[in-house]
Amino acid sequence: MxxxxxxxxxxxxxxxxxxxxxxxxxxxxxxxxxxxxxxxxxxxxxxxxxxxxxxxxMVIKPDWAITSIVGEDGRDHIVEEVVDIARPFGDLLRFKVHGRPEKKRRVLLCAPMSGHYSTLLRSTVASLLPDCEVWVTDWHNARDIPVSEGKFDIEDYSIYLMDFMRHMGPDTHVIAVCQPVPLALAATAYLAEQDPDAQPRTLTLIGGPIDPDAAPTEVTDFGRRVTMGQLEHLAIQRVGFKNKGVGRLVYPxxxxxxxxxxxxxxxxxxxxxxxxxxxxxxxxxxxxxxxxxxxxxxxxxDMTAEFYLSTVERIFKGREIARNAFVVDGHKVDFSKITNVAVKIVEGEKDDISAPGQCLAALDLLTSLQPEQKASHLEPGAGHYGIFAGKSWRNNIRPLVMEFMDAHSGGDDGQKARLTLAASNG
Structure with a gap:
């Protein structure tokens, strides 16, 4: 009480x-x-x-407010939000554009569960829609989820991502932003082992803590200083009486x-x-x-208590992803199982949340990938927000990500894109 x-x-x-x-x-x-x-x-x-x-x-979920986009034909096309998969803790939400031919690029955007709603990626979605078919992970507020639905920790999160990838099929390009970066990598590795034919084409990891110790920040220092007992005592509370999730332990x-x-x-x-x-x-x-x-x-x-605490304990303190020691549902995930997924890392030079080097550490874990399947980009002068939603994303990073997706799409289009990308890289 x-x-x-x-x-x-x-x-x-x-x-x-x-x-x-x-x-x-x-x-x-x-x-x-x-x-x-x-x-x-x-x-x-x-x-x-x-x-x-x-x-x-503070208690209102923002709208996506993406009602239409301008197509190549110069006309406005209506955008409809369609739930492809409904789950207690989060949905797979598609932005279906009516009246235009379906785009070849199929993008799964993994939104962070770090205090804000998935609508934090609104501008990212809007920038991708003219050229891609876009799905996003739309996470639910833990205070609105009854206790009877059970727990939700980072293993459950990883399983959700794996199920979403499998549903979308092997022609998918996955983009993970900030918090879900290590879990998207784990979900891809787990899927590569369990269902190799369902692996996505590419995985773009943007500003996430694969190895928090690679470049310490105020966020990682806090995780080191505070014990799990102190954190649970200071941060965890039970949802109050007027919400559907009354009694659920959460980080409010x-x-x-x-x-x-x-x-x-x-x-x-x-x-x-x-x-x-x-x-x-x-x-x-x-x-x-x-x-x-x-x-x-x-x-x-609100985040479920078990999700927040397991993130701090296993991702930041235990560095399970960085040590290739992450376990999902009793099964040890092995990143060397990723063999057919091209991986691109994007970091911001002035990112004070996931500093440069934390996300780049992912490439060292992918021992089975060929050099041409790995890529990285450090955006000069960009902070954390700018690498996925600001001017740096619009003008520099988004075009590079699109080129990377095209270069690893397979078929003649992919071959042409690879030659173009190689030429632009000198």
């Missing part, structure tokens, strides 16, 4: 702040105050609007959000101060840069 009481206390604080913001906005917006003009009322109303919206976003999204903000407190405080000032001057917008960013950033989801 202690953990449950703490969980509900955090929700009560969030709810109270949302109410205070709404009350301040409503009170300070009465027309009667126009008879006694005072900037205090404008500032109060602006503070209320920003506060109400910010705290409300609101607690994670506090950690995210504390890492860059000064920058966030300044951003909100600037936003309140802009609103008070009448210069704020519903979809301005601040709201677009924080509507997504503040929307957080």
């Amino acid at each position: 202690k953990g449950m009481a703490t969980y509900d206390l955090m929700e009560s604080i969030r709810n109270t702040n949302e109410w205070m913001g709404a009350s301040a906005r409503a009170f300070a917006s009465y027309p009667i105050w126009g008879l006694a003009p005072n900037p205090m009322f404008k500032v109060m109303s602006a503070w209320g609007r920003v506060t109400e919206r910010s705290f409300a976003r 999204g609101l607690l994670q959000l506090g950690g995210f903000i504390s890492m860059n407190m000064d920058r966030h405080a300044q951003a909100f101060a600037d936003k309140i000032t802009a609103e008070a001057r009448g210069e704020g917008g519903e979809r301005d840069k601040h709201n677009r960013f924080y509507d997504e950033y503040l929307s957080v989801m």
Whole structure:
């Protein structure tokens, strides 16, 4: 009950702040105050609007908001979200584009389960859709999953990915971003051993912790300093009474959000101060840069306790992936079983979460791949977010990933792409 009481206390604080913001906005917006003009009322109303919206976003799952794309014929084509596989802890979601011939590139985008919803990859999906058929792993908020559905740890996560790959077939190109990078590699190796004909064509790993010790960061240092007992005591709570997952042990999204903000407190405080000032001057917008960013950033989801704790213990502390000692469902995964999947590594020079070298360590594990089946790219000046959703992704990384997929697609098209890629590399 202690953990449950703490969980509900955090929700009560969030709810109270949302109410205070709404009350301040409503009170300070009465027309009667126009008879006694005072900037205090404008500032109060602006503070209320920003506060109400910010705290409300914390419990709202963002929409994908990808309704159409422009095709090669110059027409808008409707995009429909279709659930191909529905599972208790996450779905395989397809973005089906109507009215255009199906694209040859079939991409499975493995979204992170690290506090934010899969919609964090919205811009990544939107950038791929004009040239690819796109599927994404759409993870569910643990607070909405009844305890009767059982556990969900990194082994279950890996099995989900393996099942999704098998469902999509061998012509798939898998792209894993950040947290799922080591588990996508493990799922590919497990699939290569269990069902070799279902292996994907390529695997692109973007900014993930294959070997956290290869380049220590603040994130890896924290994992080293804190014991598992301390972590469980500080981070794990039980879902409160008003949610479907009441009683489930989780790492709460609101607690994670506090950690995210504390890492860059000064920058966030300044951003909100600037936003309140802009609103008070009448210069704020519903979809301005601040709201677009924080509507997504503040929307957080709970992770199951066993997923969070097993990630810290086995990926960061035990380095099971880096040591080729990872076990899934009682079976030791062997990365040397990957023989037909081309693997590309993408890292950002200024990535302070998964520093350069952590993801690159994957290539040393793939002892059965030929040199031409391995590739890597270090994006100059790019941080963690930029390598999958920012300008660096759009202008530099995305074209390289597309070339890599084409070069290892098989058939005449793949041969032409390989020759083009070889020529461009000198």
